[in-house]
Amino acid sequence: MSETLFIRLGSQEHDPIQWLIWSTHQREIIASGDLNHASELTHLTEKAQHRKVIGFVPGSDVVIKSLKVPGKSSRAITAATPYMLEDDLAQDVESLFFAYSQAVSDDKENNCFTVAVEHDQIQQWNAWLQNANITCKTLIPDVLAMPVITDQKTAIRVNDQILIRESQWRAMTVDSHVWPIIANMWKSHDVEPQDDDGTTEESSYVESNQVVVNAYSPLPEVSSIQVNHMPEELPLALLAQHVNTQLINLLQGEYHVKEQRSSTHTSWLWVAGIAACALLVNVGLKGAQLIQLNNQVDALEANIISTYKKAFPETKRVRVSTIKSQLQRKLSDVGGASNQARFLPMLNEIQPAFKQVSAMSPDSLKFDAKRQEIRIQASSDNYQSFDKFKIALEKSDFKVSQGAQNNLGDKVTGSFTISAKGGR
DSSP, rough: OEEEEEOOOOOTTTEEEEEEEOOOOOOEEEEEEEEEEEGGGGGGGGHTTTSEEEEEEEEGGGGEEEEEESSSSHHHHHHHHHHSGGGSSSSSGGEEEEEESSSSSOOOOOOOOEEEEEHHHHHHHHHHHHHHHHOEEEEEEEGGOOOOBBTBEEEETTEEEEEEEETTTTTEEEGGGGGHHHHHHTTOOOEEEEEEEEEOOOEEEEEESOOEESHHHHHHHHSSSEEEEEOOOHHHHHHHHHOOTTOOOOOOOOOOOOOOHHHHHHHHHHHHHHHHHHHHHHHHHHHHHHHHHHHHHHHHHHHHHHHHHHHHHTTTOOOHEEEEEEEEHHHHHHHHHGGGGHHHHHHHHHHHHHHHHOOOEEEEEEEEEETTEEEEEEEEESSSSHHHHHHHHHHHTEEEEEOOOOEEEEEEEEEEEEGGGGGO
């Protein structure tokens, strides 16, 4: 994300809140403003969408400590730290949350760098942000985002407080009316220069190691320190330009913010899920249809084989793949392969007559290719079927010659010679 929304929260719900949108690429302010109290954070909900959010909290609400803790593992150091600081803290360590820095420090004397804050306070900050539907994964004490200048201090005024930073892990926040007291505590001792004979020249004094403060906003005047007036900056603009998110983040451990998917992303997941379900249902239906079609094919093949065996009972082994070639051989036997093209249409035209006279069934069939006629030996339950069958064939425009009928048990047998009228 090229833009970051910075929010400086207050200590209490009614405290004012500052916000600023900073462009990382252009190194400039996109927008900024103030809120009267925490309940107005909802005004920033839309601005927080699709932007990284970094929260600053007052340095006056935290305790910044660097110390030497015995131990080699980080687990042992973090376990011992709260109890080593117990005498230096006004609150019970059980009510405090300790956030630890994993950044490399220029302090060679100490091995533990921690920020302590009350559980109630950090929970309150998180509640304000969550109620405004703002996802913030980083909370940093504002004073630890101030610029660091070697052997000099930096300061800026924010409302009625002054943020002061001396080094990477030495910083404080004081009320403006306390500023002169703190500054006078930094006053250097005067050094009395001596002559070659060892006497002191009372008329001249030189201040050495005078405290230098680089001020980024007007400060109450204190004569005991040297103030370098830096170009004035909006407090959040200064913090945005010098913040190091790797130095410390209060939202760690039990307060670590898990990754949250945006509503748009969640909607797309629903759409993808529905699409996947639809695809599975479609594949299932297609699979069921395929199984049904395969069953129909199997039934059709079984019917073809059964019909073929019924027509040619002497056949023992039949396969669908060979029925065509076997039929061609049968056709050759009844009339020659060269004339089978006329035989099949005639046979197809005769079929309706058998349907009309269901009692009539063919016993044998032979095609005379030279005369272009079909000879059928058939049987029925009665003599009337033969007459009906002949009439049905004649209606189909066939020339029919009927042979003699004979009784054979309870059946009547007879023959027909069928040819097309006019030699068609």
